[in-house]
Amino acid sequence: MSAPTLGKDLVGLEGLSREQIELLLDTAEPFKEVSERQIKKVPALRGKTVVNLFFEASTRTRISFEFAEKRLSADTVSVAASGSSVSKGETLVDTARNLEAMRIDMVVIRHGASGAAKFLGDRIASNVINAGDGKHEHPTQGLLDILTLRDKFKKIEGLKVAICGDVLHSRVARSNIWGLTKLGAKVAVCGPPTLVPREITALGVEVLPHIEDAIAWADALNILRLQLERMEKGYIPSLREYNRVFGVTVDRLEKAPKDLLIMHPGPMNRGVEIDSAVADGPHSVILPQVTNGVAVRMAVLYLLAGGKPDGSAARAEES
Amino acid sequence: MPSTTSLLDTTAIGRTLVRMASEIVEKSGGAGDLVLVGIQRRGVELAERLAQQIEKTERAQLLRGKLDITLYRDDLQGVPAPVVGVTDMQHDLTGKVVVIVDDVLYTGRTIRAALDELAEFGRPRRILLAVLVDRGGRELPIQPDIAGVTVTVPKGQTVRVSVAERDGQDAVDLVPKAAS
Numbered sequence: 061m062s063a064p065t066l067g068k069d070l071v072g073l074e075g076l077s078r079e080q081i082e083l084l085l086d087t088a089e090p091f092k093e094v095s096e097r098q099i100k101k102v103p104a105l106r107g108k109t110v111v112n113l114f115f116e117a118s119t120r121t122r123i124s125f126e127f128a129e130k131r132l133s134a135d136t137v138s139v140a141a142s143g144s145s146v147s148k149g150e151t152l153v154d155t156a157r158n159l160e161a162m163r164i165d166m167v168v169i170r171h172g173a174s175g176a177a178k179f180l181g182d183r184i185a186s187n188v189i190n191a192g193d194g195k196h197e198h199p200t201q202g203l204l205d206i207l208t209l210r211d212k213f214k215k216i217e218g219l220k221v222a223i224c225g226d227v228l229h230s231r232v233a234r235s236n237i238w239g240l241t242k243l244g245a246k247v248a249v250c251g252p253p254t255l256v257p258r259e260i261t262a263l264g265v266e267v268l269p270h271i272e273d274a275i276a277w278a279d280a281l282n283i284l285r286l287q288l289e290r291m292e293k294g295y296i297p298s299l300r301e302y303n304r305v306f307g308v309t310v311d312r313l314e315k316a317p318k319d320l321l322i323m324h325p326g327p328m329n330r331g332v333e334i335d336s337a338v339a340d341g342p343h344s345v346i347l348p349q350v351t352n353g354v355a356v357r358m359a360v361l362y363l364l365a366g367g368k369p370d371g372s373a374a375r376a377e378e379s
Numbered sequence: 380m381p382s383t384t385s386l387l388d389t390t391a392i393g394r395t396l397v398r399m400a401s402e403i404v405e406k407s408g409g410a411g412d413l414v415l416v417g418i419q420r421r422g423v424e425l426a427e428r429l430a431q432q433i434e435k436t437e438r439a440q441l442l443r444g445k446l447d448i449t450l451y452r453d454d455l456q457g458v459p460a461p462v463v464g465v466t467d468m469q470h471d472l473t474g475k476v477v478v479i480v481d482d483v484l485y486t487g488r489t490i491r492a493a494l495d496e497l498a499e500f501g502r503p504r505r506i507l508l509a510v511l512v513d514r515g516g517r518e519l520p521i522q523p524d525i526a527g528v529t530v531t532v533p534k535g536q537t538v539r540v541s542v543a544e545r546d547g548q549d550a551v552d553l554v555p556k557a558a559s
Contacts, residue, residue, distance in 0.1 A: 090447060090463040097468075099499040102450035132450075362463070366455055 066363045069181035069188040072197035073238040081239055085207050087359035088352070094131055095354055105132035105365055110166040111159050112138040114191070115146065118170055120326055120350065121191050121201070125168050128357035134166075152176065156184050166364065169193070174231075187364040192231055195290075200360060201325050202235025204353040206243065208345050209280055211352070212321055217244035222274035223265075224250045225284035225306065225333045228257050228295075232325045233284060237263050250274035251284075251306060254295045271306050275313060280321035283308050283334050299332050309335045319343050326350070386512070386530060386538070387551040395527040396425070399509055400432035402525045406507060407476045410437040414472060414503075416444040418481040418493055419464040424542040425511055426480035442475070444468040444500075451492035472501035482540040484510040487521035512551055514538050 064079040073081065094102055110129045114122050122138060129136040139155075141147060146155060156167060166187040169177050174194030181188035192198040206216060213219055221240055227233045227249045240247050241264050248266040249256055256267055268274045274281065286302065296302045313320060322334075322344040330336045339346060387395060404410055410433055417426030423445050430441045447464035455461075479493055490508060497506065509525040514532050532538060532553065541550040 087463055090465045093466055094450075097499060101499070103495070104450040104455055362450075366461075 066360075068364070069177070069190075070199055070360055070364060071178045071181060071188070071190050073199050073202050073235050073242070074197065076239075076242070078242045081203070081206070081242060084203055084356070084359050084363065085210060087363055088203070088207055088355040091355040091358040091362075092352070094358070095127075095351070100131050101133055102131065103133045104362055105129070105134035108132075108134040108165045108365055109163065110134045110136045110168060110361070111164050112136065112168045112191075113155070113159075113170070114138065115141040115152075115169070115171045115176075116192070118191070120353070121170065121198075124350070124353040125189075125191060125200075125357050127354050128361055131354070132358055132361055134361065152180060153183050156180055156186075160184055160186055166361065189360060189364065194231065195229055195234070196231055197235045197238070198231040198325075199235050199239075200353065200357050201232045202239045203360070204349055204356040205232075205236055205282060205323060205325070206239050207352045207356055208323065208349045209240075209245075209321070211348070212345065213279065216240065219245040220248070220277060220279045221245055221282060222248045222250055222268065222278035222280070223282045223284065224271060224274055224308065226255045226286050227251050227260060227284065228255045229287040229290045230284050232282075234263075236282060237265055241265070248274060248277060252296060252302070271308065272312060272315070275308075275316045275320065278320060279318075280323060281308060282323045282325070285325065285327060286329055286333050288329075299329075303332050303335075307331075307333060307335060308338050310337045310341070313338060321345055323349055383555075384553040385550065386553060387528060389543075389549040392511070392527075392549045392551065395511065396428055397432055399511075399525050399527055400429050400436065403429065403478055403507065403509060404433055404437060406524055407478070407505070410434075410439040410441065412475045412504065413439075414442040414444060414470060414475045414477045416446050416468070416477055416479050416493075416497070418479065418489060419445060419447040419449075419466075421540050421542050421545060422446075422479075422481040424544045425482060426478075429478075429480060429509070442470050444470065446479075446493055446496055448489055448492035448496055451496045453488060453492070466496070468500045470500075472497065472503045475501070475503050476505045476507065477503040478507045478509050480509050482510065482542075483512045483514055483538050484508070484521075484523050484526070485514050485516050485538075487517045487519035490521050491519050511540060512538050 064083050168189045168191050170191040171193050174196035176193040177190035190199055223233045237247050248268045250268040324346045415426040415430045417423035430443055434441055445467040447466045449461050449463045507524040510523045511527040513523050513526040513529045535556055536553050537556050539552045539554045543549050
């Protein structure tokens with residue numbers, strides 16, 4: 061039996077094989093239904109304790125993980141950096157080891173430093189799930205984006221996806237690029253030169269300098285948030301100018317040869333990288349992305365909880 | 380290589396299902412509130428055929444559902460996560476007569492899990508269990524209400540149910556354990 065498993069941690073999509081990514085997407089599929097039930101709960105993770113360790117602000121991702129955990133019947137605790145011992149100077153590893161001393165099973169971590177999830181995963185026995193580490197990766201966002209694309213286009217192979225905007229600061233962009241290219245999609249990035257890292261072509265993506273080019277080329281646009289909080293001054297002249305040159309507007313989309321699927325990982329800066337009429341338009345899947353996020357995270361939790369590497373495949377005989 | 384013994388062929392399965400369908404109607408006291416719930420995977424196809432048979436003889440429209448019990452298993456810890464299938468339960472089960480349909484009844488653990496999962500979809504008036512093959516070996520106090528065939532399985536062998544929709548042909552065979 062050569063069914064792929066995930067291993068102990070989910071740090072990023074870079075380290076996963078195509079088969080592992082497909083396993084995650086296929087496993088997310090049945091979990092969609094659980095959230096549509098009147099009683100939105102299954103007992104799969106009963107007795108597991110999950111700690112959500114969020115060192116950076118997050119609404120969507122943290123709540124999405126919490127729902128995913130609760131709908132799988134796990135016991136969960138959410139820790140924010142402010143108001144915890146972290147603000148007293150405790151190191152990441154000490155925090156996590158103390159949590160482990162209370163016998164936890166999994167840690168979901170968001171951290172401002174690239175590599176924080178792997179660092180932690182290498183040092184504790186619990187499963188670690190990366191919920192965004194610095195500018196490195198945000199694997200569950202990448203997976204939910206890919207799942208949303210697969211829902212609409214039925215397959216990823218050959219699909220043209222343009223990732224637009226602040227690629228430089230974006231872990232979402234990196235996870236999307238790794239995941240999509242592994243599944244055979246064509247990926248381009250588009251944004252002002254100050255926000256598109258020069259070495260990005262090494263990941264196998266094309267750089268399109270103008271938003272009009274991206275709109276003319278792509279089947280789907282993944283419009284990134286301008287990460288104002290990570291920017292010192294000088295990346296862009298002004299928000300207004302950014303919108304004028306790179307904003308995704310109805311006027312620009314109307315010139316496209318076909319209807320484009322519109323995605324955005326949120327939170328949106330309306331009127332900056334995306335116009336309200338586009339975000340709320342008929343081709344926007346921004347809210348279905350959020351719905352898929354819960355299913356994807358349930359799949360990740362489920363597979364990591366059960367999938368010990370090289371564990372015996374001895375599945376009890378049917379019935 | 381040890382041989383395969385045929386328990387039921389296509390014709391016998393057809394005949395068995397007709398009998399099971401009429402037993403279901405008899406035991407549930409009519410087709411009125413019946414919901415046939417198949418357990419993934421081969422229970423789903425069998426439930427569909429039973430439903431069609433009952434619809435033919437009773438001239439009634441039957442509700443159906445599919446149940447995947449993977450997330451309700453009692454052996455999830457410590458083994459690689461089994462593949463999760465789709466549950467499809469469109470109807471509130473409150474007040475209905477639910478018939479759980481599965482291909483083989485063995486330890487009873489699948490049915491235990493199915494009962495847990497069914498409870499999430501309402502409070503049926505009654506739940507019946509219909510299986511094509513009862514092979515004994517129960518580990519829980521669960522018995523079928525309707526069984527197509529009851530067999531004793533020799534050591535080292537197991538029951539393999541094939542359905543045309545999934546496997547190309549209908550068959551119930553005794554096969555060596557590894558080949559199942």
